């Protein structure tokens with residue numbers, strides 16, 4: 223059923239109305255308001271909002287299953303469904319009170335093909351994976367593409383969906399397989415003198431090179447993950463230096479109160495920004511000082527707490543109250559006690575009175591980005607196994623480390639069966655993908 227008008231405001235009520243309109247199973251099979259579909263083995267009649275949630279001009283609600291004809295009858299007050307596959311304008315009413323809820327277009331798809339049922343969330347993608355059409359990293363890329371909110375996120379997701387990340391891990395996996403095969407051949411046949419000694423050196427060389435590449439990939443500063451999830455940037459600094467003014471400038475609206483009195487901001491204020499395609503969650507915080515006022519003290523505590531979660535600190539200082547020497551700036555920055563290891567951008571504000579940002583990189587340049595902690599975890603385990611390769615000199619143990627390393631790589635792309643990994647990855651998919 224395609225429905226419009228007042229139902230925008232009455233979505234919740236619609237859901238309740240449809241619940242009461244669905245008769246018990248056993249009626250004529252069919253689908254109202256969408257493509258043909260049944261309900262699998264249970265015989266239930268199901269319904270869902272098929273257009274995106276939120277405010278919109280037109281919404282599509284789909285009901286499917288043996289009770290669909292009854293749903294249409296009770297919602298439209300007509301004796302039967304409209305002619306098949308033809309849009310009909312109907313008054314939509316509450317089945318109990320007969321009160322008109324809206325007017326909308328209704329479409330009826332009678333009958334069902336035997337065995338046809340609505341897809342589970344992610345089922346189309348899961349089938350594509352099962353048929354070898356895409357690997358897990360590509361499926362994850364597809365999911366990220368659906369959820370991408372900024373241009374850079376979209377580009378990164380598309381690159382992953384097209385298999386760049388999967389190909390990189392596959393290449394490593396092939397190198398490992400080859401090294402393992404050589405090592406196993408050496409273990410099995412070296413006594414017959416069929417396998418040369420230098421095989422071992424070659425295997426060790428491959429493992430060393432791979433380990434180096436893998437460590438480089440892991441050391442990317444989480445740029446892919448940051449781009450995927452958004453960089454948490456926190457504006458911090460002494461009171462009254464212009465932190466809230468900076469937030470307002472960056473989000474181009476007066477989101478935060480600005481005033482000449484020190485200690486204006488108390489609560490942490492967060493805004494989501496799209497800066498040149500890169501997602502940023504920007505927080506404004508209370509000025510850091512030993513406050514006498516208990517409310518301001520709580521604000522400073524919250525500011526410190528937020529600082530600890532930052533991916534990036536925008537440390538704001540008043541340019542008129544600090545001398546521009548590296549030592550003085552360094553001391554002023556250290557006095558704010560930013561979390562160790564978190565990159566800081568020093569912002570010298572109020573420069574008018576006197577007279578480099580950390581981005582996520584271009585997702586299309588260099589290596590495809592590590593986009594998930596799941597990938598880092600398996601790559602870390604893979605690197606650890608490679609680092610153990612050859613330790614102790616036992617060839618069988620060395621081969622086992624290669625097998626472990628390969629299994630970890632395989633878990634990323636899904637080339638090693640791991641039911642629980644599959645379940646996690648596919649369960650969040652949208653219906654219809």
Ligand SMILES: Nc1nc2c(ncn2[C@@H]2O[C@H](COP(=O)(O)OP(=O)(O)OP(=O)(O)O)[C@@H](O)[C@H]2O)c(=O)[nH]1
Nearest residue numbers: 461462463464465466467480481485486487509572
């Ligand atoms: N001249 C000048 N004044 C500025 C600038 N930025 C902010 N101000 C002024 O400085 C005062 C403090 O600005 P806020 O943005 O409230 O500073 P804050 O760091 O958020 O202050 P607290 O929340 O109290 O810690 C206001 O009167 C601003 O108008 C600037 O670049 N130049």
Ligand SMILES: [K+]
Nearest residue numbers: 462481483486
């Ligand atoms: K202020």
Ligand SMILES: [Mg+2]
Nearest residue numbers: 465466486487
């Ligand atoms: Mg402020």
